[in-house]
Amino acid sequence: MPDQEPQRHRREEFVIEGEDSAARTTPPPFRFSRLGPRGRRLPEAIRTKVGRAMTDATGRGGGPPAGYTYLGQFVDHDLTFDATTVALGEAVSPADLLQGRSPTLDLDSLYGAGPADPVSALFYASDGRHLRTGRTVATPPDPAMSGFDLPRRGTGSAAARRRAVIPDLRNDENLAVAQHHAAMIRFHNRVLDTLPASTPQAARFRRARRRVVLHYQWMLRTDYLSRICDRAVVDDVFTNGRKVFEVGADPFSMPTMPVEFSVGAFRFGHSMVRASYDWNARFPGRSGSLDFLFTFSGTSGDLGGNRRLPSNWIADWRRMYRLDQAGRADLKPPTGAFNPARRIDTGLVDPLAVLPPGSFGGPGSDAFTIRANLAFRNLTRASMVRLPSGQQTADLLSASGVSSTRLTRRQIRVGSGDGASLTALTPTQLELFLDHTPLWFYVLREAELNGGRLTGVGARVVAETFHRAMEGSRHSIVRNPGWRPSLGAVDGRFTMPDLLLFAFEGRKDLLAPLT
Template identity: 50%
Template sequence: MNRHQRGEYYVTREGVYRPGQGAGCRPASTWEELRRFRFSRLVPLCHDRPVPAGGTVDTALSERIALAMTPDGATDRPDSAIPAGYTYLGQFVDHDLTENKTRGSLGERVTVEQLVQGRSPALDLDSLYGLGPGHPDSARFYEPDGVRLRTGRTAGVDGLPDLDGFDLAREDTEEGGRALIPDARDDENLAVAQLHLAFVRFHNRIAGDLAARGVPRALLFEQAREKVVLHYQWVLRHDYLPRIVDPAIVEDVFTRGRQFFEVPLDPYQDLYRGGTGTGPGGGPGGGDPYASAGQGQPPTMPIEFSIAAFRIGHSMVRDAYQWNSVFNSDRRTDNPRQKAPATLPLLFSFSGTAGVLTGGRRLPSCWIPDWRRLFDLAGDGEAGPACAPPGGRVNRAKRIDTLLGRFLGQLPPASFGGCAQHVPAIERNLAYRNLVRADMVGLAGGQQAAEFMKLTPLGADQILAGHQGADLTTLDAGDRHRVVTRTPLWFYVLREAELNDGVLTGVGGRIVAEVLHRAMEGSRYSIVRRPAWQPDLRSSSGRFTMAHLVLHAFDHDPRLLNPVG
């Protein structure tokens, strides 16, 4: 989980924040400004609460809120109607938006392309493609043909054979075992690793289809990439976003444009003529000429999105999943200890970044997922009954609210670079880590964000009591006053969703929809800049969802969707 917690944040027009080494920021050097992943601030700094120049922030209130968000009974959190696979699609999207090769230590090797591009936060699947098959730093991710992405082979176990194409490609060395993918974070748990694999297979299927249609070899990779990126963005716009954000907000942003984040003065000029206008929400304080939304300018990443609004996925995580015919609660066996689902610690264990798939070890075949249990292939994907899960039961994500599961309240120290004997128990709590980091960069409170967006803020009773979420009514009077006047933005966004049946609205809905809209606009291939584009893989009903993408990736074959049987 540490890979979601950056060591540094370079905020345009402000400087470098280093959470964990005191609050406040320092000026960036010219070299650092060129190399930094460019974060921005959507909600202007409040004059009544500037970021402290040094020292540490007060963490006492963050600790009390975090403990309320991770109570012992959090395993009874309400389910949502969203299939659980979308939890990890959100994690995959997060990695696509924030992965950048220039985040290492000063002096670390960086290519000219990375230095110039800065790996802008665009929804362009650079976490899948890297710098392309023709670049020496990315060629290892591809097959020798320079078109298809590599896949790996699982290890046979318990009567199951070795199976090609059901794991990420890995370094097959005694020292290694790392996944051969551009972003190692996509191998930090088995669910996101397998989702990355589904996109690999989707690309390879598209490339094969185009080759069969006679597309010249010299054009094949780029045409396949274009088609994959556009279908991916379509899924996010028409399937993923409406599930997690109030559909009215999504429709407003994608039809009328952004109101607050990098808003161009003339959206038509900027979108179609490469202009560089800015609007009232263009950047820190509004109207920032360095944060224009012109087509020629890469997007920035608002810290309000990265540190708060898009951390909603933490509340969607289940403590365990009905993974396949081996790892589920209903497995029929004489050994009751074998009747167990795939717990979250196990999903982390069977990965290469945070788990045991190192030293040449391969994923056991019994850990290949049953995709019918993660996405509603029969319903959303309109597939036949063979693609329905056993008993019709799809794993459901937990409701987006102010509660987190038990595992996220007790992270293993190794997951964020610590050692067990040196890490206080509260620092293993992901809610605490999120809240403290927000304070360290001076993130606006929920009320301040609502005021900036001209929205009616949540009332005191809504903040403190919520609806079947974290109970803050037990805080003392002083803490209650602090919370209801300046609610931590992450908590505020989750509380908004909790009070709206688990769907982002208000501040959170607007931030997430506008940032993803801008990230699509900033991609080389963009459904925002090509509003007439339609997917050619749509079903007979005219829909294309994540379920359709998974079905296409696995050739609509139930045996490939569930090879464990």
């Protein structure tokens, strides 16, 4: 089996529409774009102080079920992949920015280019229709179990043996997103297996993928987006159309990916991450630490020294989503074991101040330095591509006819009082930051002041990007407004809990196999 190059967040190469390099001879397959003007690069001293302040902030709980944190990461990897080799902080010519993931919600991070493609064929079982599954390693008293790990290479060096055989290796950079990917594999295979027997063999994969993608989009539209954004904004975009991003675009054309979304607004999920999780019956309470979630992955860690995931780390989905609120009272989480996400705000948990180098592909010398701080890295990425400030983006929305209230200087400086403090900035640095607030920080401050949901700039950028990504997908609920889901327990409803219940056949021994 040929090696797959790990796809990690070290890559920061883009091609931005309208900013092409004259030296480029072939157009990239997918492209980034800008919604608004270029912003100002903030000095490293400011990015360092703000990054530290964000990972020192108290923050609060009270977010949606914790599973939605990692569903968002899975979606991010379905939409966008930065593919550069420049060092963090190095100025990037906009002509060097290359988008390596289809900017549509079509699950190419799950399917690759399809079973007919010679490289993507590695992701499929021998029948060319089912996706490959992985088997865990027995950890007595828990036996080895099939379907609960990602498929892995299993040969070569220790690192090569544990390498996941999936289209996007970023989905193996922490255990929580890897378990989501494994669940999506199971979802596809179950949809395939439940197609009518009359479905021609040659059409079975195509019809299964269409059904999977449409249900996935419906879940994102009606469940995920409504939990992270002001519902009024989401409803306005999906009812009345876009006002800022690719307005009037040919619905069948390939969308671009706005850098304001990929490098700014959609990084809100980092603030939802907990320092620890009540993971399963073997790792209850706070013993499912974020460090362990990195360790028991194949990209950021080494699966605890194993070639495959140990069985005692299989997810208990009852603790991550409220399956009992999807009509299954018997799947209520154990008392005190449910994990809510952290509220969306300007605070990140302390472990994100010291990311393992494997999670971002940085050199070993970056370990335990500010360059391993996730907040600093996000602020630096934005500076590298001259992302517009929050104020510039708010002004753009206003000019486009979107009713949005611009944050005041005091709101940016103080927030709700329990987010990131800007007191470490000198008066001169603070003035510059308040005049040119990085878009990511601005979006998080908006949410912090809105009870933990994206509003204003953040909600509009996210909702419009999702709308266009669905519209431009080969299978689209936006272009087919009359389509309704058929796999949920309730007609017209399909949430992430519904997806899990269907994928795991509604069986407690599959949804929580270690109980």
